[in-house]
Amino acid sequence: MFAFILRRLLQSVLVLLAVGVIAFALFRLVGDPINQIVSLDTPAAERERIRLELGLDDPSIVQFGRYLARAVTLDFGISYQFRQPVAKLIGERMPATLELAFVAALLSLIVGIPMGVYTALRRGTALSSLFMALSLVGVSLPTFLIAILLRYIFSVHLGWLPSFGRGTVVQLGFWSTGLLTVSGLKAIILPAVTLGLFQMTLIMRLVRAEMLEVLRTDYIKFARARGLSDRAVHFGHALKNTLVPVITIAGLQLGSIIAFALITEYVFQWPGMGALFLGAVQNVDIPIMAAYLLLIAFIFVIVNLVVDILYAVVDPRLRTSMQAA
C-alpha cells in the first residue's frame, strides 16, 4: 500500500513538472518578455540592464529552475494586464470558483443518483424514457447554450433569479462566501445547475449501467431468495455496490468541473478564476495563463491521488492486488 502511494506520488510530481515545462515554455513562445515590460522608446542599454536584473540572460534551464522555485512559494510573477501579483489575483477569485464547483458537484450527485436508480429499476416507464432523453440532451448540448436558455427562462422571462454576479458576499477571513446570504444563494442556483447538468447526466447514466449490472449478479438473486424485501435488496445490496465507481468518477470529474466553470462564469459574469483566465487569454497575459494551468494541473493531480487512495481503502479486492503488484 505504501509503495503504491509512493509510486503514485512520483507520477504526480512528474506530471506537474511536465506542465511546469509547458507553462514556462509559454513565456518563451510569445517572444521577448522585455517588450512586455518596457515601452517602445526605451534605449537598448536600459533594456540590457533590465534583462540582466531579471536574469533573462541565464540559460533556459536556470531560468526554468528559478520559475519552479518561485512557483512552489506561490510567486507566479506580475500580471501584464493588472500590474498586480498573479497569486493575489487568483487568490481573490478562487473562493467563488470553488463554491460554484462544490455546489454543482453536490447537485449533480443529489439529483443524478436517484434518477439513475429509478431508470434502472423502472425500465421502460414513461418517466424513465423522459430521464434518458433528458440525459441525451444534457450530454449533447454545449454548456453555453444551456446557460443562455436557463438565463432566458428564469431571469428574463420569469424574473425569479438574478442573471449575473454573486449576490451579497460575506467575508470570512480570507474566504469570501456567498452561501450565507439569501441573494448569494439565489445567485448561485442558475450557474450551479448549468455547470452540474453535464455531470448529472453522466452520473445518472453511470448509476443506471452499474445498477443493471449488479442486479444480474448471484448475490442479488440469493438475497431475493432469502425473502428480503425489494427495498432492502435494491438499496442495501445493489446501490451500495454501485457507489464505488460512482464516487470515483464524481471525484475525477471535480477537476473538469473547475475547468468547465470558466464558460459558466463567463455567461453569468461570476467573479471566479475562469473569468480571470479568459481575460488573460484574450489579452495574452502569460503569467496568469501559466499560473492557472499549473493550478488546474495541481488540482487534477491531487484529486486523482486522493481518489486512487480512497479506492484502495473502500474496495478490499483492490488492496490485495496492489500489494501483489
Place this chain on the structure above:
Amino acid sequence: MTDQADAVDVKAQVEATRARAPSWLARFRDSDILASFLSSKVTMLSGFITVLMIVGALFATWIAPTNPFDPASVNLIDSLFPPRWVEGGDPRFLLGTDNQGRDLWSAILYGMRVSLIIGICGVIIAATLGIGLGLLAGYAGGRVDAFIMRVADIQLTFPAILIALVIDGVVRALFKGLPREQTAFGVLVISIGLSFWVQYARTVRGSTLVEKNKDYVQAARLIGIPAPLIMLRHVLPNVIGPVLVILTINLALAIITEATLSFLGLGLPPTQPSLGTLIRIGNDFLFSGEWWIVAFPGVTLAVFVLAVNLLGDWLRDALNPKLR
C-alpha cells in the same frame, strides 16, 4: 482424376463464384449496416437532418437571399427586425435581422458553413496527427512510444476546451499584429486540431500493437520494405476502422468547441460570423427582448450536434460486431 483436371475444375469454380459475387451496390443493399440504419427511426431522422444541414451549408451561396459577409448588402436601417410572422416583422427577412441589419436566415446558413469547415479542418488535423503519432508509437515501441503516450496522458488530464483556450492564446500571441479577420480561422483550426489528437493516437496505437506481430507485417519486413512504407501501406489500412467512429463523434465535439470559443469572443470576429459568433451577438440582446438573434442560431447548433451525436452512437453500435 488427374491433377490437371482438378486445376481446371478449381479455376471454373473460382470463375463461377466471381460471376455470382454481388456488386458493391448490392452488397451495400444487403449489408447489416444499411439494415440497422433503416430499422431505427431516430437514426434515419438524424441522418436526414445531418445531410439536410450539410447541404444547406454547402449551397449557402445559392440558398441564402443575401450575403451576410458583404458589407455592401446590409443596411443598418434594417437592424433588429423580428421574424416575419411576428408583429413588426419585415417580409424580406424570414427569421428577422441582427443588430447590424443582417438577414438572420442568411447569416445562419453562412455561419453553419463556417462552423462546418472549421470543424472538418480541425478534425482532419487532429486525425492526421493522432493517427501518425499512434502508428509511430505502436510500431516503434520503446522510448518513442513511452514519450508520445506520456504526452498524451498529460494532455488527457485537461479538458479539450481548456487546451484549445491555451493554444488559442499562444497562437494569438504568435500572430500578433495581423488583423483578426485573417488569423481567426487558422487559430481555431490549430486549436481544435491540437486538442483532439489524443483519442486517435491511443486507438491507433492499440490496434498497431496487435497488428505489428502478425505474419503479413513480418513478411513485409523480411522482404526489406522500409518501416514508414510498412506503416502506411500495410498497418494503416488495418487499424483505420475504429477511427471512423471517433471521426463522427469528434466532428460534433469540434463544432461545439469552435462555437464555444467564438461565443467566448476568442473565435471568429462579428464580420464573418460562425454559429457561435451569432449566439454571442444574440446573447447581448437577450435582455432587450430580441430573442430571435440567439434562438435560431442556438437551435440550429443544438439540433445539428444532437443529430451528429446520434449518428455517431449508431455507427459505433453498428460497426461493433459484439453487439450484432
